[in-house]
Amino acid sequence: MSRLSTCFEKIRTEGRKAVIPYVVAGDPAAAITVPMMHRLVAAGADVVELGVPFSDPMSEGPVIQRGHERALENHVSLANVLEMVKVFREDDADTPVIIMGYANPVERMGYPVFASACAEAGVDGLITVDLPPEEVGPLNQELKKVSIDNIFLISPTTPAERITTITANASGFIYYVAVKGVTGAGHLDTADVEKHLAAIRSKTTLPICVGFGIKDAASAAAVGAVADGVVVGSALIDTMAQRIESGGTPEQGIDDAVSLLASIRSGVTASIGTTA
Amino acid sequence: MTDMISPEFFASVPDPQGRFGPYGGKFVAETLMSALADLEALYRELAVDPGFQREFDSDLAHYVGRPSPLYEASRMSDAIGGARIFLKREDLNHTGAHKVNNTIGQALLAKHMGKKRVIAETGAGQHGVASATVAARLGLDCHVFMGAEDVQRQSLNVYRMKLLGAEVIPVTSGSKTLKDAMNEALRDWVTYVDNTFYIIGTVAGPHPYPMLVRDFQSVIGREARRQSLAMTGKLPDALVACVGGGSNAIGLFHPFLADESVAMFGVEAGGLGVETGQHAAPLSAGQPGVLHGNRTYLMQDQNGQIIDTHSVSAGLDYPGVGPEHSWLKDIGRVNYVAANDDEALAAFHRWTRTEGIMPALETAHALVHAEKLAAEMTPEQHIIVNLSGRGDKDILTVASIDGIEL
Numbered sequence: 001m002s003r004l005s006t007c008f009e010k011i012r013t014e015g016r017k018a019v020i021p022y023v024v025a026g027d028p029a030a031a032i033t034v035p036m037m038h039r040l041v042a043a044g045a046d047v048v049e050l051g052v053p054f055s056d057p058m059s060e061g062p063v064i065q066r067g068h069e070r071a072l073e074n075h076v077s078l079a080n081v082l083e084m085v086k087v088f089r090e091d092d093a094d095t096p097v098i099i100m101g102y103a104n105p106v107e108r109m110g111y112p113v114f115a116s117a118c119a120e121a122g123v124d125g126l127i128t129v130d131l132p133p134e135e136v137g138p139l140n141q142e143l144k145k146v147s148i149d150n151i152f153l154i155s156p157t158t159p160a161e162r163i164t165t166i167t168a169n170a171s172g173f174i175y176y177v178a179v180k181g182v183t184g185a186g187h188l189d190t191a192d193v194e195k196h197l198a199a200i201r202s203k204t205t206l207p208i209c210v211g212f213g214i215k216d217a218a219s220a221a222a223v224g225a226v227a228d229g230v231v232v233g234s235a236l237i238d239t240m241a242q243r244i245e246s247g248g249t250p251e252q253g254i255d256d257a258v259s260l261l262a263s264i265r266s267g268v269t270a271s272i273g274t275t276a
Numbered sequence: 277m278t279d280m281i282s283p284e285f286f287a288s289v290p291d292p293q294g295r296f297g298p299y300g301g302k303f304v305a306e307t308l309m310s311a312l313a314d315l316e317a318l319y320r321e322l323a324v325d326p327g328f329q330r331e332f333d334s335d336l337a338h339y340v341g342r343p344s345p346l347y348e349a350s351r352m353s354d355a356i357g358g359a360r361i362f363l364k365r366e367d368l369n370h371t372g373a374h375k376v377n378n379t380i381g382q383a384l385l386a387k388h389m390g391k392k393r394v395i396a397e398t399g400a401g402q403h404g405v406a407s408a409t410v411a412a413r414l415g416l417d418c419h420v421f422m423g424a425e426d427v428q429r430q431s432l433n434v435y436r437m438k439l440l441g442a443e444v445i446p447v448t449s450g451s452k453t454l455k456d457a458m459n460e461a462l463r464d465w466v467t468y469v470d471n472t473f474y475i476i477g478t479v480a481g482p483h484p485y486p487m488l489v490r491d492f493q494s495v496i497g498r499e500a501r502r503q504s505l506a507m508t509g510k511l512p513d514a515l516v517a518c519v520g521g522g523s524n525a526i527g528l529f530h531p532f533l534a535d536e537s538v539a540m541f542g543v544e545a546g547g548l549g550v551e552t553g554q555h556a557a558p559l560s561a562g563q564p565g566v567l568h569g570n571r572t573y574l575m576q577d578q579n580g581q582i583i584d585t586h587s588v589s590a591g592l593d594y595p596g597v598g599p600e601h602s603w604l605k606d607i608g609r610v611n612y613v614a615a616n617d618d619e620a621l622a623a624f625h626r627w628t629r630t631e632g633i634m635p636a637l638e639t640a641h642a643l644v645h646a647e648k649l650a651a652e653m654t655p656e657q658h659i660i661v662n663l664s665g666r667g668d669k670d671i672l673t674v675a676s677i678d679g680i681e682l
Contacts, residue, residue, distance in 0.1 A: 055581040056455065056567060058462045059305045065449055077579035103303055103566040108580030130303040130566065134293065155307040157469060162310070180307055181467035 003096040003124045004149050004172040007046060008207045008228065017272060018229025019044055019220070019265050020209060021236055022100065023257075024051035024067035025084055026076025028240065028250045034087045036254050041095050043258045044265030048088075049127075049231060052081050052101030059129045061184035063234040066241065078105040078114075082121040089122035098125035098151060098172075103135075111142040119146035125172045127151045133166055140169070151175050154200060156192070167204035173228070174206050179213040184234025188213035194226040216260075217267025224268035232264055286533040289603065294483020294570075297606060299599035302482040304569045307466045316484040318388060323491065328384065335380045336495060339413070340370045342377075344496075346503035346660070351630050352647075359513065359653035361646055363633070363663040364500045364528060373636065373665030374496060374524040375406040379475055381492035383410035386473035393417040393468065396475045397461040399426055399454035399520065400591030400638065401433025402665055403477030408442035418442040421460045423453035426590045433669050451584045454520075454594045458568050478521025479598030482569030486598050493527025500660055501531050508658055514539040514649060517662035518642040519559070519612065520592035522601045524664035533609060542601060543645045545587035546614030556585035558597050559605050559612040572599040588617040588673070589637035591665075615644035621677060623647065624667060636665035637673065 001009075011018050021040045025033050037048050053071035057064065078101070085097050099118075106114050106128065118126065126148060131139060136150060143150050149172025154163060157180060167174065178193050179186035197208055210223045211231030220230045239260050240253035248256075289296045302312055322328040336342040344365045353360045366374035379396075386394055394416050398404030404420040411418035420437055424446040427434050437444050450456040458481075465474045476485045479493070504512050515532060517525035519542040532538045547555030555561065558573040565574040567582060575583050575595035587593040604610040615623075620640040627643055628634045635643060639662070646661045653659070667674075675682050 053581075055450065055583075056459050058459050058568070059466065061463075062449075069449075072581065077581075079579070104574070104576065104582070105580035107565050107571075108563075108576065108578070129305050130569070132302065132304065132306055132309050134309075135301050135303055153306040155305075157307050157310045159310055177305075177307060180469055182463045185467060
C-alpha cells in the first residue's frame, strides 16, 4: 500500500481530516525547506506538498508567483527539489510528500529519469497543473512503474462525464479546485464545494482534498467539514513573506507560517468534533 | 520527404487531439479544459458553415479592406539584381497589420458564444489594437495584457488601445514582456472563464487556437497564391515571413505547403546574434518543451526554466513559437533562419527610403533574409515576402536607437 493510501486510511479510521500545507521548495531559502517541512508535520500536517519552482507559474496568484520567483533567485531546480525530499525522508519515513508543479521542468528532465528520481527520493505523489488527463498518459506510464500516485485536479467547470474519466485514472486522492481562478484568489462558497464534492463522490471512493481559496482556520474548518482534507498554500506563504518583508528573519517567517498551520489544524479538528 | 507533400498530408494536422506530430496539444489547467472543448466544438461547426464563412469574408472585404495587394518592389529588386521581390501588403489592412484577420474571426466566434468580455495578450501592441478594434465595433468589454516593458516601448499602441475603449493592464511579473502578458491573460481567463473569450493573437496556445488562428490567417496565402498566378503566371519560388509566434508566416505558408516547388523561410529574431544567447529564436537555438498550453520549441535552460529573450522588436520577443512551425521545421518543409537587431534596423531604413514603405521592425527581419535570398537567385525567380505590418508604431524606438529626440 502506498504511503498516501496508508495515510488516508489511517485518517479515515481515526475520523480525522487531512491538513496539507503547500510551500514552494527553496522559498525563502533553499537550506530551510527541509527543516520547515519537519516543523509543518510537527504542527499537524498529514501530507506535505512541495511546489517545484517554475519561471511561468500560470495557475498561481501573485503570492505564490513571488514564492516561485524567490526560489528561482535561489537557483532551485527540480533536481534540487527531489534532493530535498530525499533529505526529508532521512528523518521522516511516514509522512507522504507530493510535489506540485508545471510540465516543462519534468519534460526537460525526461519522464523515465524523473519517475525513477522521484521513487529514489521518496516522493509519493505528483500534481502537474498543465498536464490534464489528455496529456498525462506517457508520464503516467512511467509513474505507475514506480508506484507513484498521479493526483488529478477536478474544477468547478469539469463536466460530469469528464469527472468519470478522471476518477477512473486517478490514484492517491482527488484534488478539488474550489474556485475558478488562480491560487489564493476568490471567495470560497462552501455550499457550492459541497455540491461538487457530492457529484465526485458518486464516481469514486478516493479521498477528496480541497484547495484554492482556503485562507484561515475558519475557511479550513468549513471545507474540512465536507472534504477529506484541505490544502493551504497562499495563506502560509503570504504570512511568511509578510514577516520577512517587515524585517523578520526567514526563521521568524517560518515560525509565523507554522503557527498559522497549527491554528488551521485545530480549526479543522474542532469542526469535526462539533459535527461528529 | 517528397511523397509526404500532398494537400491531404498537410490537411491531416492537427489531429483530433490538436497535435502537429509531437507538438501542440492542450497543456492547460483543468478549469480551462471545458472552455476549450466548447470553443473547438463551435469552431468545427462554424468552419464548415457557409453563412459563417460569408460573414467572415464580408468583414474582411468591407472592414479590413481585403484583398491586400501583392506589390512588386522594383527598385529594391533592381538594386539587388537577383530574384524579383513581391510584397504581400498586410500593412495596408485596417489597423496596420495582419493581426486583424484573426481578431475579426475570433470576435465572430465570441459573438456566436454570447461572450460579452474579451481579453488579449499583446507584445508590440498590434494584436492588442486589433482586438480593441473589433471589441469596439461589437460593443464588447476588452482587456489587454501587455508586459510593462512593452508598454514603455510601444506607447503609441497603448494609447490607441485606450482610445478604442480597451483597458490596458501592464504586467510586471517575470521578464515583463509578451510571455508574461500571456501568463496573465491565462490567469484572467481561468478566473472569468464563464463570460470571457480569450482572443489569442498567434498560432500558439492550447488547441484549438493554433488551428483556428492558422485558418483565419490563411487568407493571406490564398490571396497571394491567386495574385501570383494572375500577375506572373506562376507560383513564387520562395516565401519569406518573420516568425515570433508565427501567425503571419503560417498564414502565408499554409496554402502553399503542398506546392513542392515553393521554398519557405521563417525568419526569427536573432537579437544581438544567436551565438550570444541574447535572441528570440527558439527554432534556431531552442529545444522542445511545454509552455502556454502547447508543446513546441522553447528558449529554456537545462532545468526547463523559460529564459529571457531579447529582440529590438516587441512582437518577436517571445521564447516559444506556434507548434505547427515546430513540426514544419522537423519534417523539413520550412527553413528557419534568424536576422539580428542591427540587420533589421538597417533593412527598416533601406526599404523605407527605397520603396517608400515603412515596415514594422518585426517585418524588417523578413526583409533582411529576402534580400540575402534574392541575391543568390535569378531575375526569372520570384520571392513573396509577407509585409506583415507597418512601422509607424516603431518610429519612437528607431528614433531612440538613432539618437534622435522627437
